[in-house]
Amino acid sequence: MSTQTLPDPAAALAVVRDYHQRTKHRFAAYAHGPGTLDWDAQPAPFRHFDGAAQIALPRLAALAPGSVLYAALQRPFAALDDPLPPLPVDLASIGALLQLSLGLTAWKSYGPDRWALRANPSSGNLHPIEAYLLLGGIDGLVDGLYHYRPESHALELRASHATTGGGPRLAVLLTSVMWREAWKYGERAFRYCQLDTGHAAGALRYAAAALGWTLAEQPQVGSGSLAQLAGIDRLAEFPARKRAETEVEEAEILLAVGLTGAPPTPLAAAELQALAASAQWHGVASSIDRHPLYHWPLIAEVAAASRGEDGAVPPAAVLAPPRPRAPGEAAQPLQPLILGRRSAQRFDHQHRMTLAQFTALLARLQPAAGVPWDVCAATPRAALLLFVNRVEGLVPGLYLLPRSEAQLSALRPQLAERFRLWPIPGIESLLQLAALEPLALARIARALHCHQELASTACFAVGMLCEFDAALAAGPAAYRALHREAGLIGQALYLEAEVHGLRGTGIGCFFDDPVHELLGLAGTAWQSLYHFTVGRALDDARIETAPAYPD
CATH class of the missing domain: 3.40.109.10 (NADH Oxidase)
Incomplete structure (x- = not known):
């Protein structure tokens, strides 16, 4: 998929509207999808970067019962609405953020078939979402961009950034491997990738609140800048055997973390572009699907048409205060409730x-x-x-x-x-x-x-x-x-x-x-x-x- 947006907004809007109408299910016919599925040839559910250094993250099962982090995660689920002194950002709290939101929650098996469940739900359990962490000023971690590997609960150093100083910084960039959904759902897959982006953003928000952190979308950073920051525009590092669309990732959303409990400071597209331009990149992406049977060009068209541009920070939506819960409601500890979903x-x-x-x-x-x-x-x-x-x-x-x-x-x-x-x-x-x-x-x-x-x-x-x-x-x-x-x-x-x-x-x-x-x-x-x-x-x-x- 090209990282270029359509130059004409009216033309782009027409593409989006046409896509929406074309991908509707109707009593007379379903939206265009594959005629057959070979479940033994399903796209790879996990991606890694060969040659990138790995950093194992602490797992929740290993938390010491007397630790502050353990206590925070055993609070009632209802306590997410209450202010919590923010926990320090370190490998343990980053691991908790990711395991509660994007990590594995169980393995299931039936006969010869085995599959993973995750904290974030996904259409068809196909999980198109990939997560990258932008980290800076955190002890024990090189400033840079890290890819999250949920199957091993580890970070991969995808890009090293020059140290800029200042306090700790954390943001999460979500991309989608649209082919994972298109393999099963055909042209309607773009819709499901966007729904899954919403699910993942919500899962991250609940997990951030468990740590006393805030989380907010950064819509002022456009799709092109996000693609550059994530390195997904470096197509040579996403090699394809048959078609590029099976391997590329689409930039979706950037979420800044407020580590002090206050809303995060907005991120500037120009600053992120400078980080990416001077970065030292590591690793080559593993393959998603070496032998695709179908081709859905409409997905690339609507993706290009619906990309956002860099702009000013928009005013925040005005929302009512949170509603109080009834006494005793949501008294379950938040960690088992979230991971038990x-x-x-x-x-x-x-x-x-x-x-x-x-x-x-x-x-x-x-x-x-x-x-x-x-x-x-x-x-x-x-x-x-x-x-x-x-x-x-x-x-x-x-x-x-x-x-x-x-x-x-x-x-x-x-x-x-x-x-x-x-x-x-x-x-x-x-x-x-x-x-x-x-x-x-x-x-x-x-x-x-x-x-x-x-x-x-x-x-x-x-x-x-x-x-x-x-x-x-x-x-x-x-x-x-x-x-x-x-x-x-x-x-x-x-x-x-x-x-x-x-x-x-x-x-x-x-x-x-x-x-x-x-x-x-x-x-x-x-x-x-x-x-x-x-x-x-x-x-x-x-x-x-x-x-x-x-x-």
């Missing part, structure tokens, strides 16, 4: 959520000036369409959760002719659209979610309905931001489900326009970009589990 494969179709659980979970989905919502720079754009199957005290049917007054004002006139929009006493902002017979609701939910049982057996399913046209008015790069917000909501749903003894799972396969037609929405003012389900998971006893890191 799993994606449900099946749900108990008879289990009913309590109304208190449902109300508490919805309250945590409203944007607030705290974890995890303060990680993204863009204004929140997603309202939530809920298919409520089994929640005590609620009639099965369709519900709407606007996440701002502006969203409610924009949606109300479009929905009022078809739905009654009744408020639900005791559940702030939730509106009932329509009551449905349970069997009818199950058929609708299952049909709209590519005929998947998960949507009908879950306690509820969620569609993330985004202000599409209004967001894209700011430029084509907003297409990525919309998906990342949806992924961030998904990450919050995953962990909040765990708080209540439930499980969630993301659903990237749904019939786009039929969802809009269900609500009577025409045009592209509102588009559903991601769906999610929550319920009580049923585990498959045939699948064996082994530790993530055999210490």
